[in-house]
Each structure stands twice: as structure tokens, then as C-alpha cells.
Amino acid sequence: MPNSASGATNETEGPNAPRDPHGVPEATNEPPVDFESQAYRNIIAKSLLNKGNNTRLKAAIEKAKSGKPVTIAYIGGSITHGAGAIPLHLNSYAYRSYDLFKRMFGPTNNNSIRLIKAGVGGTPSELGIVRYERDVLRDGKVQPDIVIVEFAVNDADDETKGNCYESLVIQALGAENKPAVILLFSVFQNDWNLQDRLAPVGWHYDLPMVSVKDALVEQFKWTKAQGNVISKKQFFYDIYHPTNDGHHFMADCLGQLFHITDQSAPDGEYYPNAKPPLIGNDFVGTKLLDRLNGEKVAWIEAGGFKETDNELQLVEMDDHSYGTPQFPNNWMHTSKTGNHRFKMILRSKRLIMVFKDSESNDFGSANIRVNGKLVKVADPRKVNWTHCNAVILYNEQDSREHTIEIEMAEGHAGKRFTILGFGYVQ
Numbered sequence: 001m002p003n004s005a006s007g008a009t010n011e012t013e014g015p016n017a018p019r020d021p022h023g024v025p026e027a028t029n030e031p032p033v034d035f036e037s038q039a040y041r042n043i044i045a046k047s048l049l050n051k052g053n054n055t056r057l058k059a060a061i062e063k064a065k066s067g068k069p070v071t072i073a074y075i076g077g078s079i080t081h082g083a084g085a086i087p088l089h090l091n092s093y094a095y096r097s098y099d100l101f102k103r104m105f106g107p108t109n110n111n112s113i114r115l116i117k118a119g120v121g122g123t124p125s126e127l128g129i130v131r132y133e134r135d136v137l138r139d140g141k142v143q144p145d146i147v148i149v150e151f152a153v154n155d156a157d158d159e160t161k162g163n164c165y166e167s168l169v170i171q172a173l174g175a176e177n178k179p180a181v182i183l184l185f186s187v188f189q190n191d192w193n194l195q196d197r198l199a200p201v202g203w204h205y206d207l208p209m210v211s212v213k214d215a216l217v218e219q220f221k222w223t224k225a226q227g228n229v230i231s232k233k234q235f236f237y238d239i240y241h242p243t244n245d246g247h248h249f250m251a252d253c254l255g256q257l258f259h260i261t262d263q264s265a266p267d268g269e270y271y272p273n274a275k276p277p278l279i280g281n282d283f284v285g286t287k288l289l290d291r292l293n294g295e296k297v298a299w300i301e302a303g304g305f306k307e308t309d310n311e312l313q314l315v316e317m318d319d320h321s322y323g324t325p326q327f328p329n330n331w332m333h334t335s336k337t338g339n340h341r342f343k344m345i346l347r348s349k350r351l352i353m354v355f356k357d358s359e360s361n362d363f364g365s366a367n368i369r370v371n372g373k374l375v376k377v378a379d380p381r382k383v384n385w386t387h388c389n390a391v392i393l394y395n396e397q398d399s400r401e402h403t404i405e406i407e408m409a410e411g412h413a414g415k416r417f418t419i420l421g422f423g424y425v426q
Helices: 038-045 055-065 093-105 125-136 163-173 195-205 212-220 244-263
Strands: 048-050 070-076 113-119 146-150 180-185 209-211 287-289 299-301 331-333 342-357 366-370 373-378 387-408 417-425
Touching (some): 038 244, 048 195, 048 244, 055 070, 070 093, 070 125, 093 113, 093 146, 093 244, 113 125, 125 146, 125 163, 125 287, 125 342, 163 180, 163 195, 180 212, 209 244, 342 366, 373 387, 387 417
Parallel strands (some): 070 113, 180 209
Antiparallel strands (some): 048 209, 331 417, 342 417, 366 387
16 A cells, blocks of 8 residues: 555556545645635536436436435445545535535425445445445345445456446446436545546446546646635545545535536436446346355355454444444454364355455465365455455356355464455356
8 A cells, every 4th residue: 555645646556445544634724715716616617527317317306306205325435434524424525415415405304315325445346346235225125316436546456447336337227216326536635546447437328427536636736826726735634535625525526416417408218227338247236145144045164264253344324423343244263263164155156255354463364265276365464454355256157156165374273364245146
């Protein structure tokens, strides 16, 4: 992970997904951002990368105006989680843009508009596709009307180079209630993101797209007299995450899209799922397999991975001020559980494994074999902070039976290792 903003400047040199920040942001003596000025509105206008087909978003707006229940869902990494915002649960761009939508279109004193916030720090769309059904759809209990996808600074870690991202977009678009899907492109302090890789997915399906990068980067170089409205010190909490002002700015970028969509004439019929994929759709329909449901879909012998890890990454979901532990239904190996391997037999064509990264020296590496072949050596100390790490074990075109075996690597038998869960496609 880079320790300065001089790291990545292009896709191949992109940084690993950043950890959530700690501490107090650097103080600035600059005059406060004038969020009401015409110069500010001019900069915000540059964030609209594509209006997209407005049929679905206008439908959600009209539904809100009529007082009917509307759910806005956000899925992404640490910026969607709200990292850098203080307090996080009330000043994240997700909460602020949800509140903005509610004030723009919701009837007065009406609580019919709901927020689903499913941002998890340090995670790419490779994990997002595993979490989508659980964290956004709430295991089928929620049908969001609007889904905002933000992985533009996390997907350097995506092994599929956009396949998981497009799969997530296709899965969201394909829901029976026909939600609006919005692509949001955040940016790092060094002006880097993966917009060049991911925006073509939005163009392909004619989706609304909002680029924080397009709005910010050019004006960073300007003086106040030339039209600068927010400096890097004002926007960034650290080299990755926005301050309160930065989250405010991002929310206003989404508000610009909401306003323009509301004011525009309706577009024609929209059939995005009739199109073939641009990058790939291999992971559409990925389902979570964990200790809670695993034995219903696979044969599992936990072996030495029979404990449950309770020291997990905590995330403030929705508008909650408290943290929710990620993947609590896990399998953990400890120094006392023996070195018998974890074994699972599962019929599927694609499999993503999620394991816990940790900063603790108590954790060690594990060997992962599929059908007897070593496919990964999972090192939970590589990133050196507690979060969820998703890796692909196989991606095949036909579903067949696979045997997955996980055991501690040589010299690590006395260490801990936590299997958080799996994402599988049958």
C-alpha cells in the first residue's frame, strides 16, 4: 500500500484499496467552501458524466413525490462507508445525498424514503458481488428503487478487471422492480481512479454516471480568482478519503443528477438487460455461502477450522452509529483446534473465497487447494489490517463438483486463520 499520494497514476499502478482513516484531519487556514456560490454550482455541473436513460430514475422520483415508499441503496468501499466524515453516519456522502433526495422529492414529515448503505472499507466489487444479496437486497427483503455503485478507487484489487463490476451492475439492473442504477466515480488525492475502465460499462447500458474526478481535478489547479471552489486540503481527509466538505461535495454531485433528471423530459423505453455484456457477466447471481447456510448447499467438514472469529471488521451500515461485524458466520482455525484441513464439496462453476486480513501476529497463511491442486496461498498479514479479502478460486463455464481444501501453510500450524465465507455461482 502506498504511503504517499505519489503512488498510482494509472490503472496498472493503482494502489490497494485503502484502509479506513484514523486520527484528526490536517487543519486548513483557507476560507470556508462557499456551497451556495455560482462558481461552486458551475463546478458541480461538471460532475455529470452521463445523464443516461432517465426512465427508471424519473420513476423513482415520481414515486417519492407521491409519498410512496422509495429505497435508495449504496454499495461501495470505504468512501461509501463514510470514511473521513465526522460523524460518519450523518456526514457520509451516502447519507447526505439520501437526505438531499428526501428533501427534494419527499413529502414534508414523511418517512417513506429509506436508506440502505452498504459500503465496506478496503473492498472491491469482487467482494461487492458476494455481499450484494445480503447487504443491499437484505436477503430478498428489500427491492431498492435506486442503486448507487461506487468502486472506482477500490477496483485496482479486482482480479477480474471489471467482470465482477459489470456483473454487479447487471444483477442490479435485472431486478424485477427495475431499479435505477447510478455509477459514481470517486477519486484519490493524486487524481487517480478507474473511470477509464468502468465508465464504458455505464455508456454501454446508458446509465446515469457522476464523476467526482471530472468535477474536481481541473479546478484543483486554479486560483480562487480563476474559479477554484475547494482545495485538496479542504476536500481530502487523507490521501484517499473525503472530509465533511468532500462528502458534502459528492452529495451535491448526486443532487445535480437528481435535479436534472427531474427537470428533463422522460426518455423512451429502456431494456438494458437485452444487451450482451461489455466486459463480462460471469458473476451475476453470486450467492453467499457461510457457516449459517453452508451445509444446505455443500458438504462441509470444518476440521481444525471449527471456532468462530468474533474480532471482525466493523462497519456502520445504513444510518447507524454503531458498527456491524462483517461475516460473523465464519470458520476459524486457532493454535488449539488442530491442523486438520477444512474440506468442502460444492457443485458450482465459479467460487470466490473471503478470508480475514489481520494486523495480528497470531494470524498465519493457509494453503488452498481445488480438486487437489494448490491454487492460492492466502496470507492474512499482507495488507496488515483487519478487513475482508476476496479471492477467486475458480471461474469455469460449466457447473461441476469441486473439492476445496484449506489447511495451514508449513510453519503456520500454530497460527490463526479465518474463512469468512464464499461467493458461489451455480
